[in-house]
Amino acid sequence: MKKIVILGLLLCIHHLATAQIDPELLRDPTRDTSRRQLNMDAVYGRPFIQVGKLPVAIGGYVEANYQYLGENGISEGHQFQMRRLSLFVSSSIAKRIKFLSEIEFEDGTKEINIEFASVDFEFAPLLNFRGGVVINPIGSFNQNHDGPKWEFVDRPFSSTQMLPDTWSNVGFGVYGKKYTNNWVYGYEAYFTNGFDASIISNQENKTFLPAAKENPERFEESFNGSPLLTGKFAVRNNKIGELGVSYMGGVYNKYKDDGLTLDRKRRVDIFAIDFNSTLPGSNTYINGEWAWVKVNVPPTYTEQFGRKQQGGFVDLVQPVLKRSIFGFEKSVVNVAVRLEYVDWNKGRFISTGDKIADELWSVVPAISWRPGSQTVLRLNYRINRQKDILGNPPFRSGGIQFGFSTYF
Amino acid sequence: MKKIVILGFVFLLVAGIIACEKIIPKAPGNDEILDGPVDGLTPEQNAIFLRGDIAFNDEVFTAQTGLGPLFVATSCGSCHAGDGKGHPFTMLTRFGQTDSTGNKFLHLGGPQLQHRAIPGYQFESIPAGATFSRFMPPANTGLGFLDAVPDATLLALADPNDVNGDGISGRPNWIPSASYIIYRPGTIERNGKYIGRFGKKAAVYDLMQQTANAYNQDMGVSSTYEHYDTYTGLETDPEISNKTVLDVIFYLRTLKAPVQRNQSDPDVITGKQLFVSISCSKCHTPQLQSGPSSIAAIANKTFFPYTDLLLHDMGTGLDDGYTEGSASTAEWRTPALWGLGLSKNSQGGNYFLLHDGRARGIEDAILLHGGEANQSKSSFKQLNATDKVRLLKFLESL
Incomplete structure (x- = not known):
């Protein structure tokens, strides 16, 4: 029922906005989103369209793809997927009070999530208050995840299968930025609802932080009454690039219920570092993220569930052709590659002293064509090697993916 | 120029899609993996196999779905x-039983140690005074064939009093039956006991008992078959459906037999001859015949498991002081060697x-044999280096 109401409201808003569309009235529909900003600006650095003097602007992106993937010789065949449709609505409530929301429909309508719905109060450049459903600023991908910004059909494994992607929670916090010549400094810090015990009790049979995303209750009730702290500091030099350092941590288990003690407090702590840069001369774009996860798993539990995890990705994107193609005047063709690694269980078996595996490597060569700054068509070839916890011969998977993603 | 680019792109796309089958990672050979169904299942049986496969390999229990405590x-x-x-x-x-009079530590959590617990619970420890043994989980493949061997075949292989004087005296483990057992055709009963054939001590009658026990003892999941909670010892509601348990049993019954590799390698052929000549094959019986079965694909088939499913005294070196059923602490059921490599x-x-x-x-394992296998071990030690390598190559080919 909730999904139907949300869908209905969005359709109404969208209809109201589009029913009177006259291209002359649209403001800033082709803004280049690749301009230099911090990752933490990504939610507002999107192309919105605004009709006339209406205080509301809307936007969104859509992505769909075809894929033919297989594992150890067995394929699921030809798959056509509508992975996401995201709708943004922003509004200037007053001169320095803003509202922004993002609602995402994933895999058709299998998942409908409010990813972001916050009100910002601007007190000073270095002090702004934000409250509502906020995206926890861990790493860079969580904040800067819009499909059109990436040359790859899949989101990075480390950002979806180790860290939860588009991980948002209800909470409050502050953020701010400072500009000095070529330098930009920014920070964010939020207290929000957080993880739950599903991170060590799930169908993945491993410590799996994204399992907490399955709990919609977190938008109205904290699992254990302990806030999750997320903080990030980022610095950018316009000639060098951006470096971000972030932390997210809190208690994930229900240690008390109805006043009775059930367990001791058990924490999850995550540290991440992210960077991006464009090499002068070659214009090679480098973007990466690495994260370390530490989970206090009960000593009564099996080693199947990792106490430490680590993983990340690095994308290299090289523009190779900039010219008019098929009448798209500012077309860019890129070749790219993504290198990924995730270790879901960093450590050694007590019984043998051998390394616990449970890890994945992936290489994804890609060709992308950007007919404009807001649209990308991309062809990927995925090569994955995933080892089980014992380090047995890896599952070999891979195949081709072709798709598009565009803001609208 | 533009047309060429378009044509080229379309060609690449079409060629890519046509070539899809070629560009996904290759499947390993049938003889390189243990999983996969036995040949000859019907489409209906394939569907049950797939359901069982998912329940066995993909279903992960959590506290919410019945795990533990x-x-x-x-x-x-x-x-x-x-x-x-x-x-x-x-x-x-496993702990708590030293002879055929039964387990004296059932009231303290025996026979199986549950050494893990969901958060907030304390796992078990081995009680003072209890002897114990550690059991490595076995391979699952070909179990349906072993399950379908008639009791009469096992009794024919047995020589409990070593009448033939070869120093080898295999015998079945006579065990009480679980209440839910459906006896296989030709089941032989003696004094209310039946021949066990699964488990390290052959203390399990069939795959239904093995599966229901594993859900209950290994994962703390109760079923209508094994409905006592391992933590409280009290009867509890089923946490898994009969259908799922039966699907898993079907999956285990219809997993293929391991396929031997390099069968035509001269070293492997010679190694097999050596295996027989030094009497390893007297316990590790190369060939068995299944009897009637409700699954046509495994009924009345000849297969090569290298086991006689009987108990043998393996000497003091392998005697952990723990046992099950009527086996002595030094007796172990001959493990199947198929899939060893x-x-x-x-x-x-x-x-x-x-x-x-x-x-x-493998050589370590041979040299750790004792008891009834002493003679074969001595013969192995006397082989020259080349023949040892051949024998080991044969075992690795299984």
Whole structure:
């Protein structure tokens, strides 16, 4: 029922906005989103369209793809997927009070999530208050995840299968930025609802932080009454690039219920570092993220569930052709590659002293064509090697993916 | 120029799609993996096999779905990666029984140690005074064939009093029956007991008992078959459906028999001859015949498991002081050797052989044999280096 109401409201808003569309009235529909900003600006650095003097602007992106993937010789065949449709609505409530929301429909309508719905109060450049459903600023991908910004059909494994992607929670916090010549400094810090015990009790049979995303209750009730702290500091030099350092941590288990003690407090702590840069001369774009996860798993539990995890990705994107193609005047063709690694269980078996595996490597060569700054068509070839916890011969998977993603 | 680009792109796309089958990673050969169904299943049986496969390998229990509170593993597949042997990390511990009079530690959690627990619960420890043994999870493949061997075949292989004087005296483990057992055709009963054939001590009658026990004792999941909670000892509601249990049993019954590799290699052929000539084959019986079965694909088939499914005294070196059923503490059921060469692929690239994984290689395992196998072990030690390599190559080909 909730999904139907949300869908209905969005359709109404969208209809109201589009029913009177006259291209002359649209403001800033082709803004280049690749301009230099911090990752933490990504939610507002999107192309919105605004009709006339209406205080509301809307936007969104859509992505769909075809894929033919297989594992150890067995394929699921030809798959056509509508992975996401995201709708943004922003509004200037007053001169320095803003509202922004993002609602995402994933895999058709299998998942409908409010990813972001916050009100910002601007007190000073270095002090702004934000409250509502906020995206926890861990790493860079969580904040800067819009499909059109990436040359790859899949989101990075480390950002979806180790860290939860588009991980948002209800909470409050502050953020701010400072500009000095070529330098930009920014920070964010939020207290929000957080993880739950599903991170060590799930169908993945491993410590799996994204399992907490399955709990919609977190938008109205904290699992254990302990806030999750997320903080990030980022610095950018316009000639060098951006470096971000972030932390997210809190208690994930229900240690008390109805006043009775059930367990001791058990924490999850995550540290991440992210960077991006464009090499002068070659214009090679480098973007990466690495994260370390530490989970206090009960000593009564099996080693199947990792106490430490680590993983990340690095994308290299090289523009190779900039010219008019098929009448798209500012077309860019890129070749790219993504290198990924995730270790879901960093450590050694007590019984043998051998390394616990449970890890994945992936290489994804890609060709992308950007007919404009807001649209990308991309062809990927995925090569994955995933080892089980014992380090047995890896599952070999891979195949081709072709798709598009565009803001609208 | 533009047309050429368009044509080129379309050509690449079409060629890519046509070539899809070629560009996904290749399937390993049928003889390189242990999992997969036996040949000859009907489409209906294939569907049951797939359901069982998912329940066995993909279903992970959590506290919400019935795990524990005490447990050893969270899923069947955790202990049998790729349907192969387990790893020391997934080993079971059993304790509390020293002779055929039964387990004296049932009131203290015996026979199986649940050494893991969901948050907030305390796992079990071995009670003072209890002897114990650690059991490496076995491979699952070909179990349906072993299950379908008639009792009469096993009795024919047995020689409990060593009448033929060869020093080898295999005997069945006579065990009480579980209430839910459906007896296979030709089941033989003696004094209210039946022949066990599964487990390290052959203390399990069939795959239904094995499966229901594993859900209950390994994962703390109760069923209508085994409906006592391992933590409280009290009868509890089923936490898994009969249908799922039966699907898993069907899956285990219809997993293919391991396929021998390099059968035409002269060293392997000679190695097999040596295996027979030094009497390893007297316990590790190369060939058995299944009897009637409700699954046509496994009924009345000849297969090559290298086991007689009987108990043999393996000497003091392998006597842990723990037993099950009517077996003595030094007696072990002959493990099937099929799939031996693929064991490393489910044990993290290493060998962990014998009942508790103490042998780190096939030669190690041979040299740790004792009791009834002493003569064969001595014969192996006397082989020249070349013949030892041939014998080991044969065993690795299984």
